[in-house]
Amino acid sequence: MRKKEAHILIVDDDEDILFSARVWLKKFFTEVSCLSQPKNILKFLSEQQVDTVLLDMNFRKGFENGQDGLYWMQEIKTLEPQLPIILMTAYGEVELAVEALKNGASDFILKPWNNEKLYASVNLAVDISRKNKKLNQWENISIKTNQYQLETQSFAMKDVMEQITRVAPTDANVLLLGENGTGKYVLAEHIHELSERKNQPFVHIDLGSLSENLFEAELFGYKKGAFTDAHQDYAGKIENAENGTVFLDEIGNLPLHLQTKLLSLIQNRKLSRIGESKERLLDVRFIFATNENLKKAVAENRFRKDLYYRINTVELNIPSLKERLEDISNLSEYFLDKYKQKYHKPDLALNEVLISELTHYSWPGNIRELDHCIERSVILSNEKNLKLLMPQPEESESTMINLNLEEMEEILIKKALKKHRGNISSAAEDLGLSRAALYRRMEKFEL
CATH class of the missing domain: 3.40.50.300 (P-loop containing nucleotide triphosphate hydrolases)
Incomplete structure (x- = not known):
């Protein structure tokens, strides 16, 4: 199998852990580096391009509450906010690791780990890292015709x-x-x-x-x-x-x-x-x-x-609007500005409640339907308050319903992984699955 072009950093004060993790991951990734002292992390990251970090949660002897890992995770996030971090933890620290997920960790691995799960977690983190880099590279893209x-x-x-x-x-x-x-x-x-x-x-x-x-x-x-x-x-x-x-x-x-x-x-x-x-x-x-x-x-x-x-x-x-919900706010503001000028209603504005209503609709007519919705709302609103007139279900409900359960399962898993930026634990919780069950389905659909 050809190795994936990626640089993995492993940080742990146990030399046996560093050795075993490095030997296993070198089979799949072109570069794997190890640090035994967390104080060297920031210097290393400032000098090297890294795709993901495997970080232990305990470094000081006598202190096994996982706070070291949380501290260094935040330090890394300060320097590299979008760098995926996988925490390595013992069974007794699972609750703390789950808390860490809420604070920005992309996943956690239990020691002793299952090699296949270690690979799957790191591989997914690398993919997320690459997507983040692309997003940053193109974050200011706009089309004006x-x-x-x-x-x-x-x-x-x-x-x-x-x-x-x-x-x-x-x-x-x-x-x-x-x-x-x-x-x-x-x-x-x-x-x-x-x-x-x-x-x-x-x-x-x-x-x-x-x-x-x-x-x-x-x-x-x-x-x-x-x-x-x-x-x-x-x-x-x-x-x-x-x-x-x-x-x-x-x-x-x-x-x-x-x-x-x-x-x-x-x-x-x-x-x-x-x-x-x-x-x-x-x-x-x-x-x-x-x-x-x-x-x-x-x-x-x-x-x-x-x-x-x-x-x-x-x-x-070209993705449908329901596949790019992140754009609904900007598109809605653009159409609102356009029709405020056209119909001479400069004081109309969208608030968070209206934006939420827009993003929770499926938009089968895509951008064109959103455009018409905003124009209709501006026309029928008074000069001060925007009254959002959402399409009625009979106007827009798709006539084609996908009843293939396997296809729908794959779609839902993809959406959950995208929503949680590849975080297995969060995606599994959202789907009502265990992590192991989600891994099995990801393997089934080759995700």
Whole structure:
């Protein structure tokens, strides 16, 4: 098994503990360091990049109340607030260790430990550490386009935005996947504005709003006389995006016969209008989006496999709003500011009670539904007090209910681990499971 790139620090005054823990963890991680004196921890951390710390709770002889470990944990947190710390404790100190979890420890290990559980705890802490570093790296990310602003505190969304910063400067085809209302248009425009084509046209074509008999004419244009109502030459929307970006929204709605023509255009960069034999060279960048499962559409012969592989050079999955609850507060404030100005009600404000109400709703319509909710609330509120008008259940309750118990179990475990930032004990308590039961389920779902 290939070792994970990670640096583990073990702090214990028992040389046998240091030796056995180091030998075991070196099988899985590239670097494992040991300290027998806690007074050296802060100097070590200031000089070395560490992913997680295994910290004993007792160092002074005659003092076995665990206060040493708590003290040094707080010292580490002062220097590295988000560094995961796993406490090593004896059975008699479990209550104290549980208290330590509430004060910032990521987990605790009982001595003598089970090697598999030691590895699982450290491995999870390393993953949390990496996510924390990414969150810090991207904590100020925001998207501002001509019409919208999108800010995020969500790790899942920040990961998408990180990928966007990498792909935007290229001409690679991008496929945006996600539910309706998750902001695919905003992200497509953001990709365009981060590209070298930003001063050229950005053309949005919503294939879901076009009738099938208009698809070809609107996309590719036509020559005068090509059909009854073709009274003059017409350049299609794709042609009008020359040197810029074409955003083909709801690509899953494109009829099969036009999928062939689009594939030829993407491959050869040549376009022919309806009724015209000559080919026009075209220089555009393509971004595609859909809420449909294109792999399923390919399997059902509703979507060409070769076109699918051509359009998803880079595939980005946009999380739904219920997967990024951290963003509801910022988004709500943004929409409120927007509609306070529009409807001349400058004194309206959101308080903690209203924010809590917003975050406890599932938002099946995603950001678009939140936008409409805030606008409706502003319109129907008086000038001083915001009356939040939440969607009624019949307006928004999903018609598709997942009744697969195993899938729901996996989803709940993922949510609990995310909510508690990977803390096994807290997640298990939230789920009503023992730590051992949660470990078994994590192993079952390969989490």
